Amino acid sequence: xxxxxxxxxxxxxxxxxxxxxxxxxxxxxxxxxxxxxxxxxxxxxxxxxxxxxxxxxxxxxxxxxxxxxxxxxxxxxxxxxxxxxxxxxxxxxxxxxxxxxxxxxxxxxxxxxxxxxxxxxxxxxxxxxxxxxxxxxxxxxxxxxxxxxxxxxxxxxxxxxxxxxxxxxxxxxxxxxxxxxxxxxxxxxxxxxxxxxxxxxxxxxxxxxxxxxxxxxxxxxxxxxxxxxxxxxxxxxxxxxxxxxxxxxxxxxxxxxxxxxxxxxxxxxxxxxxxxxxxxxxxxxxxxxxxxxxxxxxxxxxxxxxxxxxxxxxxxxxxxxxxxxxxxxxxxxxxxxxxxxxxxxxxxxxxxxxxx
Ligand SMILES: Cc1cc2nc3c(=O)[nH]c(=O)nc-3n(C[C@H](O)[C@H](O)[C@H](O)COP(=O)(O)O)c2cc1C
Numbered sequence: 001x002x003x004x005x006x007x008x009x010x011x012x013x014x015x016x017x018x019x020x021x022x023x024x025x026x027x028x029x030x031x032x033x034x035x036x037x038x039x040x041x042x043x044x045x046x047x048x049x050x051x052x053x054x055x056x057x058x059x060x061x062x063x064x065x066x067x068x069x070x071x072x073x074x075x076x077x078x079x080x081x082x083x084x085x086x087x088x089x090x091x092x093x094x095x096x097x098x099x100x101x102x103x104x105x106x107x108x109x110x111x112x113x114x115x116x117x118x119x120x121x122x123x124x125x126x127x128x129x130x131x132x133x134x135x136x137x138x139x140x141x142x143x144x145x146x147x148x149x150x151x152x153x154x155x156x157x158x159x160x161x162x163x164x165x166x167x168x169x170x171x172x173x174x175x176x177x178x179x180x181x182x183x184x185x186x187x188x189x190x191x192x193x194x195x196x197x198x199x200x201x202x203x204x205x206x207x208x209x210x211x212x213x214x215x216x217x218x219x220x221x222x223x224x225x226x227x228x229x230x231x232x233x234x235x236x237x238x239x240x241x242x243x244x245x246x247x248x249x250x251x252x253x254x255x256x257x258x259x260x261x262x263x264x265x266x267x268x269x270x271x272x273x274x275x276x277x278x279x280x281x282x283x284x285x286x287x288x289x290x291x292x293x294x295x296x297x298x299x300x301x302x303x304x305x306x307x308x309x310x311x312x313x314x315x316x317x318x319x320x321x322x323x324x325x326x327x328x329x330x331x332x333x334x335x336x337x338x339x340x341x342x343x344x345x346x347x348x349x350x351x352x353x354x355x356x
Contacts, residue, residue: 004308006018006019009318011261011295011318014170014224020320020333022047022052023322024059026059027043028354029354033081036087041090043356044088045088048093048096048097049330050331052332053097053333055092057101060101060104060160062105065117066149069111069112077156077159077163086168089169100172100226101160102172103174105180106181107182109180119190119193119197119198120191122189124179127235129234147195153181157215158218160172171223173228183230185197187239188204205251210258224261224262225260226263229266233268244278244282245280263295264296265284265288265297267298267300272311272316283316285297299321303345325342328342328346
């Protein structure tokens with residue numbers, strides 16, 4: 001019997017050949033200029049050649065002020081960067097997959113900038129990620145963004161989305177997860193603002209929604225616009241939303257109203273249940289599916305075929321995103337189709353950093 005992950009799916013009028021999507025993964029492999037390279041085009045197209053329906057790119061910085069997270073991270077702020085991406089897009093599309101650009105602002109979690117901005121002047125928890133930069137240790141204390149700087153962020157996301165559409169991407173994903181800027185606004189302990197971007201849940205998700213709205217009203221209707229959310233963060237892996245399902249309901253409805261086509265739920269590193277369930281065991285992706293008309297992507301250890309089957313048939317999600325499992329199996333959909341064993345992920349691939 002065909003595995004449910006191999007059935008096609010229509011996402012905002014675009015037909016995906018199956019349910020398997022490559023999760024965004026930063027590989028910090030540009031030459032420091034933020035311009036995607038030929039090696040990146042080969043890397044991304046290998047997933048398309050292996051049968052994935054879509055590739056979501058690594059987090060890509062959206063402005064040249066405070067957005068960049070890592071030294072060799074790609075950007076989409078100049079025509080040279082856009083041209084680099086154009087070649088990646090062509091390589092992926094020539095192998096039959098869709099490609100979505102993840103738009104990212106680091107906020108207080110930059111391992112590149114010495115002066116950072118965030119929602120509030122609060123030192124980030126824990127220390128920088130090894131492998132992403134020579135800089136290590138504590139993150140700098142950010143300055144709280146003023147309203148002109150917030151407008152600059154919105155403008156950066158908007159311009160980047162338009163450049164992405166012009167470069168041939170099928171859509172963009174707004175990175176509101178994993179502890180980076182938009183998640184810093186969403187999270188209670190990093191956002192102490194007293195303006196319209198702080199306080200209530202509706203206020204904390206406002207920046208994500210304003211960006212979503214601005215992009216939707218500027219791009220063509222078939223261009224996919226998604227939002228990635230998570231509970232855990234790269235500097236606080238086990239964090240769970242304090243209001244659980246109730247928080248989810250507010251965020252999901254606001255994001256739907258803002259015009260997104262999908263919500264992508266990230267679960268960093270310890271499997272679907274670790275990041276996608278609330279403290280009391282309810283499934284946030286399933287809640288998003290039941291409450292809204294949005295398409296839902298779930299993530300976390302879903303390269304294991306029985307896990308993929310469980311979340312897809314269990315009503316948790318429409319699509320699955322594979323991160324480390326895709327690195328170990330760029331041909332995962334083909335393997336599933338042929339009933340071949342799936343390789344476990346070997347973290348040794350990152351021993352020399354996260355370069356491709
Ligand atoms: C090397 C690496 C880089 C990552 N970079 C990003 C990123 O740029 N944006 C993002 O949203 N998530 C990023 N993630 C998280 C993954 O998208 C995914 O949520 C995580 O690997 C868990 O999925 P998995 O169990 O399938 O690996 C990264 C993960 C890894 C391993």
